[in-house]
Amino acid sequence: MKRIIAPLLAALYLLAPAPAFAQTWPDRPIRMIVPFPAGGGTDFVARLVADHLSKRLNQPIYVENRGGANGAIGLQVVKQSDPDGYTFGFTSDTPLTVNPWLYKTLSYDPLHDFVPVASVVRLPGMLAANPGFPPNTIAELIALAKQKPGSITYGTAGVGNFSHLAMELFSVTTGVKLLHVPYKGTGPAAMAILGGEVQIEFNNVSTLLPYVKDGKLKVLAVAEPRRMPEFPDWPAVAETVPGFEMAPWVGIVAPAGTPKAVVERLTATTLAVMRDPAIAKQFADQQLTVMALGPDRFEELIRSDLDKWGKIVKAAGIKLEE
Numbered sequence: 184m185k186r187i188i189a190p191l192l193a194a195l196y197l198l199a200p201a202p203a204f205a206q207t208w209p210d211r212p213i214r215m216i217v218p219f220p221a222g223g224g225t226d227f228v229a230r231l232v233a234d235h236l237s238k239r240l241n242q243p244i245y246v247e248n249r250g251g252a253n254g255a256i257g258l259q260v261v262k263q264s265d266p267d268g269y270t271f272g273f274t275s276d277t278p279l280t281v282n283p284w285l286y287k288t289l290s291y292d293p294l295h296d297f298v299p300v301a302s303v304v305r306l307p308g309m310l311a312a313n314p315g316f317p318p319n320t321i322a323e324l325i326a327l328a329k330q331k332p333g334s335i336t337y338g339t340a341g342v343g344n345f346s347h348l349a350m351e352l353f354s355v356t357t358g359v360k361l362l363h364v365p366y367k368g369t370g371p372a373a374m375a376i377l378g379g380e381v382q383i384e385f386n387n388v389s390t391l392l393p394y395v396k397d398g399k400l401k402v403l404a405v406a407e408p409r410r411m412p413e414f415p416d417w418p419a420v421a422e423t424v425p426g427f428e429m430a431p432w433v434g435i436v437a438p439a440g441t442p443k444a445v446v447e448r449l450t451a452t453t454l455a456v457m458r459d460p461a462i463a464k465q466f467a468d469q470q471l472t473v474m475a476l477g478p479d480r481f482e483e484l485i486r487s488d489l490d491k492w493g494k495i496v497k498a499a500g501i502k503l504e505e
Contacts, residue, residue: 218257
């Protein structure tokens with residue numbers, strides 16, 4: 184008899200209305216996997232958002248850093264976690280939209296192994312130059328690059344990093360050839376341009392802003408589609424290169440199979456947090472732009488960026504070692 188009853192009980196549990204489960208969720212702490220080391224931009228945003236979410240959900244949310252392989256290791260952990268509503272991923276765009284094109288084999292499928300919950304913010308970037316670099320505008324940079332192909336050096340936080348992809352997008356769009364010098368992280372890349380090891384680089388506005396204010400770097404343009412309200416004197420690359428836009432984004436994903444009602448509740452709570460004017464100001468003060476999208480629009484963004492970066496990675500011939 185027990186052999187018959189046990190499977191029946193399990194089946195009844197699975198058929199139980201999802202909303203009932205969602206009403207009691209969460210009844211214990213939640214784990215938020217960040218697929219990068221502590222201290223970076225994604226980690227900073229994750230901890231700030233997790234703090235606000237925990238207050239609204241009345242449960243602790245613990246951020247766990249699982250860095251490595253351009254974010255692939257952390258997302259593999261998310262994929263392999265129980266889809267019980269107590270483990271989520273807080274990731275930037277690269278692991279979802281770039282890694283599939285960089286690696287011959289990847290341990291996850293960004294469109295099938297995860298459920299989009301909500302996007303959170305964009306991290307505006309700028310194209311900065313060492314003060315001794317002659318060009319002061321994008322037009323002058325393009326002219327010099329075409330006059331001396333391969334002679335202008337640019338630093339990045341590593342192969343496949345957003346700073347690398349932004350410059351490859353710029354190169355492909357404008358038809359110029361530049362010399363890539365990769366470093367291990369946005370910090371070392373910033374130090375390289377400050378020290379004159381490289382002439383230009385794309386990096387987060389928040390990372391380079393202090394050096395711009397001190398006169399140690401100059402801004403050629405921002406990578407937002409238009410000028411940033413906080414810095415109206417800085418032109419956008421798109422003013423010279425129509426359609427150019429580059430800003431990493433971060434968002435929350437769940438393992439495939441996570442109860443729909445739980446995802447819906449976390450989505451609603453996340454969007455409420457990000458649409459709170461006081462919280463939005465916290466991000467604006469850090470030069471971060473709120474971009475709160477629900478599951479459907481978030482999935483559209485992932486799909487469109489997959490297509491966009493696939494074309495750029497192929498055109499630039501970017502590859503990572505397995």
